[in-house]
Amino acid sequence: MDDTRRYAIVIKPDEDGVLIATVPALPGVVEQGNTEEEVVERIAAALEFTITDMLASGEEVPPGDAPQPRGRVVLRDVEIPA
Numbered sequence: 001m002d003d004t005r006r007y008a009i010v011i012k013p014d015e016d017g018v019l020i021a022t023v024p025a026l027p028g029v030v031e032q033g034n035t036e037e038e039v040v041e042r043i044a045a046a047l048e049f050t051i052t053d054m055l056a057s058g059e060e061v062p063p064g065d066a067p068q069p070r071g072r073v074v075l076r077d078v079e080i081p082a
Contacts (some may be wrong), residue, residue, distance in 0.1 A: 005064030009043055011036065023047055025065045 011021045019036060021043035023029040031046050033039030054061050 005061075007047060008065050009040070009047075011039055025062045026050055 007023050007025050009021055009023055011019050014020050014032075018032050018034060019039040021031045021033070021039045023043065026047065029043065029046050029050050031039055031042035033042050051061050
């Protein structure tokens with residue numbers, strides 16, 4: 001039986017405009033890319049690799065932490081002027 005989990009991915013630009021993606025449930029999983037598509041593809045591969053490695057090593061894999069939406073969810077930071 002498959003165990004499907006959904007993880008939140010946080011994408012933020014760095015000071016040079018490169019997009020940095022992290023997975024809060026798995027702090028060591030970090031990737032970067034020049035476009036949203038590129039960084040999402042890379043973080044997904046890193047997430048899959050990390051979980052596969054954790055399972056092979058007998059480590060406990062954290063439960064998914066993202067909601068199960070019906071459609072695409074995109075989170076963006078919004079700066080509010082003081």
